Amino acid sequence: MRLWRRRRRTDVPDDRSGLVVAYWESHDEHLLTAGLGTIARRLPSLVAAALRMAWQANPRDTAVALAGNLVAGVFTVFGLVATSDVLASLLAAGPTPERVRAALPSLLLVAAATGLRGALLAGAGWAQARLKPQVERLAETRLFELTTQVELAAFDDHDFHNAMRRARDSGVPDTATVVETTIAVVTGAVGVLASAVALGLLHPILMPLLLVTAVPAGWAAVRTARLGYQAFYRLSTARRRKFMLSDLMAERQPAAEVRAFTLRDFLLGQYGKVADLEQDVQLDVARRQAAVKASGDLLTGVATAGVYVVLGVLLAVGVIPLSVAGAAVLAIRTGQVSLTALVQTMNRLYEAGLYFGDYLAFCELARERIPAPPLPAAAAEPAPFRRLTAEHVTFTYPGADRPALSDVSVTLGRGEVVALVGENGSGKTTLAKLLAGLYRPQHGTIHWDGVDLDAFDGETLRRSISVIAQDHTRWPLTVRENIVMGRPPEDDRLAAACAAAGADEVVAGLAGGYDALLDRRFRGGHDLSGGQWQRIAVARGFYRDAALVIFDEPTSALDARAEHALFERIRGHAEGRTIVLITHRLASVRYADRIYVLDHGTVAEQGTHAELMAREGLYADLYELQASAYRQRVP
């Protein structure tokens, strides 16, 4: 932390400190200043949460792992106490063969206890190994169940996004680590307890000696974990920027532009700044962790020497006999091994627990952002509407300082083609997403034949709506999967949708036809041109039998002939449905039943093409501007 502040004041260039400030503002101070007490208080709830997770993943394996370790502890005590009897027999007066014979029963007990303990630990270890992948899968499934269910607006929220990255990248893998180390902590604690009980049985005064060696090792482990977490948290924003830069420099998609714009030096320079920052922090942390570890080891050595001195004194003044002292040394050594393992695993548990905490916190956060369930009365699948109306709708994106839409009202009737036009950033896409139920307005209502959209279950509602987004996803799947998109595959429908979108020509040109894989990262995969991809996306829109079909800039990448043909087909597709068409090609919206002209988030004008032209307002201006461009080119 000190290094950080020093750098911010002195040699960090401005753009680098931009990263730092972003990180610094989102800092969770209390996690970074956690001491031994905090950890001790945190561990029980952590252990409980981890065991709950393990139990949900597989109750039998969890029970076997825990019970195996606990019962093994009983055999440890048994073996240590029996060792004292062995030593007492061996150190007694008399001929050696007699002494060995006398020690035999205790020796057999020690051997049996050791064997059984080993078998139990092996069984517990096997159960534990089985648990790991099961827990990992459970954690990942839960995370994806939530990330695919939260409201779309959550993805526009920087804090939510950061929390999701931390949960996905560190939280999920560390969930399995937390379960693993929880059981290891139980194992270590049982081992220490067994040694302590054995020492207590040998002589009560020996018990506290074991604990003396625990303090320095515990301090070092906790401090090291804390330093590591500080570094991770400090660098979370910087790492995100580094991943982004590494994608820009080493992925296929931006490769051409990196060269065309001669961006190499700029990107490497940006990368260098982030990498310098990361390296500085990591080296600083490594140096401080090494110093802490060295101090911890030194103090543990001093404490162990002290324990042996005390043992020697007790022996010298006759408080304990030699056989007990011998067994005590063994118990202390056994206890120390368990103690070291316990401290190390506690350290790992605490460290992983912080990330696991991020995971649990994110799951909680995500649950809060799942849209509320609909009213039971209206939860059925919506019937095709006669009228879809948005009334006085206002919507502001999370973190935005002004609304993207203000007091917007529109009406869509069945069988209509309704066009949304307007300049860049005027709110067309936002309005379309609200009509599709992807975002919820903060003010105003959207009614599907008089029923508020909120009353429908989101998934059910969206089955009745088809959205072809402007920035549609190029799914790395086959052509068929790209168009069918999880709906039951029907060949006739597929062919009709492709023909309507002009994608049939694209499919005909691919060796695998509908089964061609559209991802060049896999052997035999294909890539398509922008216009070809757009035809596939439009076919997706035609394939879904939806009451409301939204085409957002469906022809932006199409050639003139394909564009003309597509607008014709879109009009044909409106029968029994409603089409919302967003486009800047105003010639194509002339035949729309109604045109809404958006301007800075409000509806500036509405009407048919003829009405709007007669009005001589914004629409007429934009239309004339486009038309004159064509007129100029044609003498």
Ligand SMILES: Nc1ncnc2c1ncn2[C@@H]1O[C@H](COP(=O)(O)OP(=O)(O)OP(=O)(O)O)[C@@H](O)[C@H]1O
């Ligand atoms: N995810 C987002 N988070 C914050 N602001 C956004 C987001 N998406 C859009 N905006 C803002 O909302 C406003 C409306 O954007 P929208 O995409 O709806 O405009 P548009 O009319 O579709 O523009 P274009 O013609 O360029 O596609 C813009 O000011 C834009 O910057």
